[in-house]
Amino acid sequence: MLPSPFEFDRPSTIEDAIRGVGESGDGMFYSGGTELLLAMKMRVIHTDRLIDIKGIFGLNRICLNEANDIEIGARCTHAKIASDPVIREHVPALSSLCANVANIRVRSVGTIGGNLCFGEPHADPPTLLAALNARLVLIGRDGTRVVPADDFIRSELETIREPDELLTLIVFPCPNGPVTYRRFKHGERPSVNVAMAWSIDAGKATIKGARVRVGALGSRPQPLKVVEDALRGLPVREVRSAIEAVLTTALDELEVNEDRHGGADYKRHLAGVLLLRNVEEAISVGGGA
């Protein structure tokens, strides 16, 4: 199947890109095209104009900045993130996530920005980025705004991004504790995934704070507040028992869609399994105890 006819534009600046999309009706940004073109071919997305953002310089940089934040350009492909030395060193969980997303063709052209902006609930990066407390930089006609990853996806296939806002950058504090991520999938997309990021005190014995996100169950990643509360200020050696004590309550609070990925009870159970496996990994790699 083929897409309906469309115009094609490749601007070289962010300003031109934004203007290009905003000009009339239904122009869309085109990055790797791995979601967009499929949807256009299946004729579920109709657009009369694609604004290719590949020609914009500087959107695919990765660095650790002076504020000790990691910056990832929205045009970075999964493959690039997977092999990037900064990411490998500081957030190996993100590097391996990107190394295992989709298939090799999608990884080599599909971008992290495209993944986030598509708002697909059965996705990997949004869950981990939310656990990492990432901020997303959006540039539109009226200027720049920075939104927390937690707030970015509004519902299934819908984000808070305006059609003419370009996602340029993803920024998050360089982790100071173990970051773990696991997904379960049987088929093309993850059925459930769980990301957990701890910040650890200098002695590596106590958890100062933890962010835990469960993805793919509802329309967007959900925090496991009960678990986060239980972990805050906790000695690492007490983690297992503390989590076991609150796990059922925590999982019950999750919103879970019944879909082709399985019944709600099963997926809720899987979230618990993945969380406990993340905990074991966090204890062994970073928790010290």
Added chain:
Amino acid sequence: MSATDNMSAVRPDLIEKVTGRAAYVTDLAIPGMLHGFVVRSPAIHARIVSIDTSAARSVDGVVDVLTGDDVASFGCWGVVLKDRPIIAIDRVRYVGEPVAVVIAETIEIAENAAELVNVEYDELPRATTIQEAIMDNAPLIHERHENLEDFYFKGGARPTQNSNVFHTYRNSVGDVDAAEAAAAYIHEDRFTFPAISHFAMEPHAVIADFRGDSLTVWAGAQTPTAVQKVLSRLYQLPLAKVRVIVPFVGGGFGGKASVKIEPLVAAASWKVQRPIRIAQSMIESMLTCRRLGADITIRTAVDAKGRILAKSAKLLLDGGAYSDTGSAVATKAANRIMGPYVVPNLRLEASAVYTNTIPGAAFRSIGGPQAVWAKESHMDNVASAIGMDPAEFRLLNFASRGERIRPDLRALDMDMGELMGRVTQSFAAKAQSSNRRASGLAVAATDPANTPISNAIVRLKIDGSILVSVSSIEIGQGAHATMARIAAQTLKQPPSAVTVLRTDTAVAPYDWGTGASRSTVVVGLSVENAALDAADQILEMVADVWELPRESLSLVEGGISTGSEVLTFHQIFHRALGVDSGEVIGRGAITPRSKKGALAESPLFWETSAGLAEIVVDEDTGEIHVPRYASAADVGRVINRVAAEGQDEGAAVMGFGHALHEALEFEDGQPINATPIDYSIPRISDVPPVFDTILVENGDGPGPGGAKGMGEGAILPVAPAIANALFSTYGIRITDLPMTPEKVWRALQKRS
């Protein structure tokens, strides 16, 4: 030898494929060719109230729009039951059924204009599952059943009038009731099996060129002569005026067997009298045909020692909206649920029913996976119920070589115990590793419908090169390389001397078709005969011209040895014909009367397989891993080892798909995962890291050099072997496929 020579020696088509030079239907351009895009039914079962094509027709570049009104007068077609219109006429019976074809200068124009075709439907009551279709007051999907006896297969369908049952096959031996009355133990199980997509890499694509009273079709058809016959009947053209050309084909697995979209594309070309191509997308091909789902009840009675006294099975197959070859699938499912055991009393009943879903079709080992899933899972259940080891239970009940498992079928030509032993040894040979590793076994013996009807032409040229012409198609399985080897071996020439022509019915002689594991045996024999005929002619020429006794002459590479010297083919033709040119044309035919009737009995050989799977289950998630698998088959003789092993592995991997991943799902008749994204097949990473293929060769098959057919059997044991491993080690019995993690997890929850 260079790497490319090496590849060519295995399969001459490989270099063309990996370099992208191989031309498939979508690579061909016929001068003046138009493009068709099919408008499909979104309705499950509905009357067509109206079709408005005016907006589509007014689009620049649209040439015409084909609808049911254009072709109603041609009537219906079919290969067993005549139940199928060329395109929906007044009614649609499944989601995806073609209702119009927009014909345009480019495919883009056709597809865009297709959105403008406005069809109004009036919904009809529907029957979307086997259970709904067999209810007393079920809506009839076809009002009448018209059987075409001996049209494609020997025999035909046995439909029940005024019902959705389009075929019922029964066979019984002995007295099951009496045997059950005397039995020490009786066990009954019920299993179900889903619809499964063929998922060939190349979707259906056909070019048709109707010109006056002749029709040429380019199609990836597995059975070009069946396509030719159906088109000839439908459009009232002499067979000699219908030409079917088969270029490279990107897989079929039965999904391109019998006849599929060829009549539709021909109708579009007929309407505008220009060549037209319809090239379907993957999604459209998923809506075109699929394996038949099944609901199977099976019961076995045993005596106190564990010997089988009686077996009965009732199989219901979901044939979808049009019968295609579903009747044969049902019959074969009944035959394939028996063996390879001695069962003195037997009662089989298999029915195929219409439902308002995608039409069912032949698929690698027709009816086999459904039947073997049920029977081999059931065997372990019976063994467990009587406290016997499942392997011992099988060994005790195997029919031996030379024994018949049913009086009307050929005696077994292999030793099932040996095959089972070979897979077990394969595991034993490798160090057994630790905890919680489970293994399960399954075996199968199936009766391929090999149809011993085939012709071949082998032409020996003056320079010693050889042309082979057959209707077998090269669909990726390596059939043409095998034919080349058979011709080369028979004529004592190197395989590189042989070229096998791509199939074109204008040149290739009649053959039944490519399927049912038959080509190596049946077509192979006709190639062997044709080569012998060519040899005979050239030897006769030498004997005649050189005035030598025939007995002193023999073929050698490049020519003929007289005992004292070697005459090159050049020398022979030159002196015999007076000019430096010429060829001999050998003709070979196989019929049920060949070899003194030895090929007539069914099956021609038994296709066998044994599979042993080792599994590890993640009990927290329900996920099954298969670290090791062994597959054994008795193939008589291996002609091309790389190709034969590839066929065995490929079939088994398809079996992993059936076992763990695949089901084409419908919700009230609506397909819900008929896209390559939502439908998942195994990937290379799902293939067991240790995979052992064991090919048993006793040179005792009916084919060239004692070969038997192969390529389908290995799909059969996979699912039951895995299920049996789950049963013996994890204590759960899964009765419907696929064995998804969720299903396994739920069963584990219930157990504990």
